[in-house]
Amino acid sequence: MTDGGIIGDPTEAALVVLAAKAGVDADTVRADRPRSGEVPFDAAVKYMATFHREPDGRTRVHVKGVVDVVLDRCTDLLTEDGIRPLDDDRRREILAVASRLGNTGLRVLVAATALVDRTPAAPDHGGRAALPGLTLMSVAGIADPPRPQARDAVALCRTAGVAVKMITGDHADTAAAIARELDIVGEVVTGAELERMTADQLAERIDGVGVFARVAPEHKVTIVRALTKRGHIVAMTGDGVNDAAALRAAHIGVAMGITGTDVAKEAADMVLSDDDFSTIVRAVREGRSIYDNIVKFVRFQLATNIGAILALLGASLAGLPAPLTAAQLLWINIIMDGPPAMALAVDPPDNDVMSRAPRDPGERILSVRRLAAVTRAGAVMAMGTVTLLAIAQERTGTDTALTMAFTTFVLFQLFNALNARADDGPLLGRHQFRNRTLWLVLGNQGLGGLGAFFMGSVSLASVAQVRQPVVLVRADWTAAREHVPDDGGRPCVSTPYCEVLLALDPRDECGELLDFALQAAEHRGATLSVIHAWQPPHSLGGPNQEGDAPGRRDTERELAELIDPWRKKYPSVDVQVHTCRGRPALTVTHAAQGAGLLVVGRRIRLATMGSHMGRVVRQAMHRVACPVAVIAHD
Incomplete structure (x- = not known):
């Protein structure tokens, strides 16, 4: 016992307090009768005993334990009239008192003592005959209420x-x-x-x-x-x-x-x-919540992947272009799926989490019912994406349709996250607003998805075409018109520049290139700029304006003879011819900045690094954001 309270076993502390209330100082008693031995409490014998040396050399034994066990070892009883034999009537009276205390929720202990000539032997497993001749001193009830x-x-x-x-x-x-x-x-x-x-x-x-x-x-x-x-x-x-x-x-x-x-x-x-x-x-509640969150995480991720697979498969079977590229799939899995999945992993427990019956330990995370729900969600996302792609392609063209399909699939993930949280309950309910982290993530990604739609419809498709030129043959000229924005034959007003830029190389079929470029310019109501890069024969020795002039005039004359017949075929198109010398890459790249369409031939596309025009095309394709049409010979 200290000033701050009792330190030690609660039962021992209660007995010390009881002694203090009776006027017994436990520290003084311990000092007068130091402990010489002990039998610690054992659940098997259900009592403990301590031994103390008396001044006359004998040993005092103090025992405390459960009523029925200690009472069986007692032969006498301390009463108001002194020590009396413990007969059957007194035993029944003591057991009745213990039962009455126990019925009130008290833990009942009895204390007994004996004076022996020598320290008794340790009790056997049954505790029999270890402490004979005890005198019952008291019966105590200890309150140990539950929390x-x-x-x-x-x-x-x-x-x-x-x-x-x-x-x-x-x-x-x-x-x-x-x-x-x-x-x-x-x-x-x-x-x-x-x-x-x-x-x-x-x-x-x-x-x-x-x-x-x-x-x-x-x-x-x-x-x-x-x-x-x-x-x-x-x-x-x-x-x-x-x-x-x-x-x-x-x-x-x-x-x-x-x-x-x-x-x-x-x-x-x-x-x-x-x-x-x-x-x-609380641990059971948290464990059930963790299991639920694992199910939500798996449902969300699996539904997205199934939707992407079905969308690609459905578009292929319908003869449509792939709605999602590899980069877009990577974007969806990392950017669009990652944060919502992590938010679902820390979803707070549902209100009814402790109202459900325990689940079967052998139950699979993806049961037949959950797998059907996941497949259904993926099919809805795929159907919506492919249907929109088909309709938008007919009305707006392939580029815009692909952008719309990608954005649609991205926005589907917002509803997929909410659907993953509603395993059994309704999709829309008050429980949907308890995960603030998820709503913050969905809000940011929803705005990002809409931003990608509006920005992507203007530039993303064009940048994709710059990196991946459209290769056309004669039979594809009709399809080539799909890559030219449909403006109804009127001058293009959707972009600030409407020029069609044609880069010529003598080794290409210039007639086919001119025919396609003039058709595109006529369709757009645009000017056709023809760029021809030529290499002076002595360019390695430095510029020579006087020596180069005849070669340049010959090149311009040849171009005029080549283009004049096509001008007559397309009289509505303004054709401007440019020849460049020395640094053609800079000239063509600068001109391509304002072009609505860059037309090149297969020779230029496959030109070696030593070709000026090869460098022109490569630099133009990497520096400008306009569509590039590569016209093949076969």
């Missing part, structure tokens, strides 16, 4: 389908009173009754038993095995050394972190830091 939150925790377990069974070493009357206080239902079975039952008999009765009283450590193992035999998942709590076997035998062993021994903590799967039963119930 206030324990009753609510037991009620919550019952709602969740978790059966709570109390196992205690207390008297049956005390255990029954505490069980009534905690609202634990079921009959009371003592350790003596357990020993008389077979394993099969116990397994048949155990579901109806709520309290096990006066049990030994080996009885706990028997109880765990009986519950396991009935198909239950068993969690066993314990704190003593003798509880280690039961903690090992249970599916989940739970040791007490404050009062538990090191042996119990090593044997357990979990350690309660606060020794509070309600913490176990």
Whole structure:
């Protein structure tokens, strides 16, 4: 006992306080009669004893323990009239008092003493004949009420389908009173009754038993095995050394972190830091929530992947272009799926998480019902994406349709995340607003998806075509018109520049290139600019304006002769011819900045690094954001 309170075992502390109330100073008694030996408490014998040397050389034995065990070792009783023999009537009276105290929920202990000539031998396993001739001194009732939150925790377990069974070493009357206080239902079975039952008999009765009283450590193992035999998942709590076997035998062993021994903590799967039963119930709730979040995570990710696969497959079967490229699939899986999936992983527990029956331990995360729901969600996303792609391609062209399809699939993920949270309940409900992190993620991604739509419809498709030129042959000239925005034959006003730029190389079929470029310019109401790069024969020796002039005039004359017939065929198109010398790449690249369409031939596209025009095309394709049409010969 200290100024700050009692330190030690709660039962010992209660007895010290009781002695102080009776005017006995425990420190003084300990100093006068120091302890010379001890028999520690053992659940098997259910008592403890201490030995103290008397001045005359004899040994005083003090014993405390459960009523029925210590009473069997007593022969006398201390009364108001002194020490009297303990007859049967007095034994029944003492047992009645103990039962009355136990029915009020008090833990009942008795204290006895004896004066012997020598220190008794240690008791055997049964505790028989170890301490003969004891004198019963007192009967004490110790209040050890359950924690206030324990009753609510037991009620919550019952709602969740978790059966709570109390196992205690207390008297049956005390255990029954505490069980009534905690609202634990079921009959009371003592350790003596357990020993008389077979394993099969116990397994048949155990579901109806709520309290096990006066049990030994080996009885706990028997109880765990009986519950396991009935198909239950068993969690066993314990704190003593003798509880280690039961903690090992249970599916989940739970040791007490404050009062538990090191042996119990090593044997357990979990350690309660606060020794509070309600913490176990909170752990059950958290465990169910984690399982639910795993299911939500898997449903969301799998539905997205199934939707993407079905969208690509459906578009291929319908003869449509692939709605999603590899880069877009990577964007969806990392940017659009990653943050919502992580938000679903930290989803708060549902309100009804502790109102459901325990799930079958063998149940799969992807049950038939969940797999059907995931497939259905993926099919809806794929159908919506492919249908929109088909309709938009007819009305707006392939580029805009692909952008719309990608944006649609991205926005589908917003609803997919909400759908993943509604496993059994409705899609729209108050529970959908409890995960603020998810709504923050969905809001940011929704705005990002709309931004990608508006920006992508202007430039993303063009940039994609710059990186991947459209290769056309004669039979594809009709399809080539799909790559030219349909402006109804009127001058193009959707972009600030409407010029068609044609880069010529003498090795290409210039007639075919001119025909296609003039058709495109006529269709757009645009000017056709023809760029021809020529290499002076002595360019490595430095510029020579006078020597280069004849070659340039010859090139311009040849171009005029080549283009004049086509001007007559397309009189509405203004054709401008440009020849460049020295640094043609700079000239053509600069001109391509204002072009609405760049037309090149196969020779230029496949030109070597030593070709000026090859460098022109490569630089133009990497520096400008306009469509590029490569006209092949075959």
